[in-house]
Amino acid sequence: MTRPETMQPARITAQAATPFLSGSAVLLPRGNDGVGIVGAFANEVPGSTRILVVTPDASPQQIRAQVAQFSHVVLAMLAQDASSRATLPVMRAALADPCWVSVAERLNVLAFDRLCDDR
Numbered sequence: 001m002t003r004p005e006t007m008q009p010a011r012i013t014a015q016a017a018t019p020f021l022s023g024s025a026v027l028l029p030r031g032n033d034g035v036g037i038v039g040a041f042a043n044e045v046p047g048s049t050r051i052l053v054v055t056p057d058a059s060p061q062q063i064r065a066q067v068a069q070f071s072h073v074v075l076a077m078l079a080q081d082a083s084s085r086a087t088l089p090v091m092r093a094a095l096a097d098p099c100w101v102s103v104a105e106r107l108n109v110l111a112f113d114r115l116c117d118d119r
Helices: 004-020 036-044 060-066 082-094
Strands: 024-029 050-054 072-076 100-106 109-114
Touching (some): 004 036, 004 100, 004 109, 024 036, 050 082, 060 082
Parallel strands (some): 024 072
């Protein structure tokens, strides 16, 4: 988890996500080992950051239900292994919904705002 090769992509992604973190939930793919991506990213963001870990078997509907309470969601698009690469399209599909609008795209980061207030 603390090896430099694991930290570098997480550090870069956390830096790109920082402007969007306030009041947001961050969707983060779970990697093959369940620790490297999550631990490395969590070490790079403020402790108050809400991180929701997405597994490859999650459906877009399940992810939308997970973020239903949030007005802002950030996707940390960290593709570092087979599991995380398989999860990224599902994360994107979850917010490809009329209630969510893309507000920013940076290196490995997609930020969305909720348009609908159906909470």
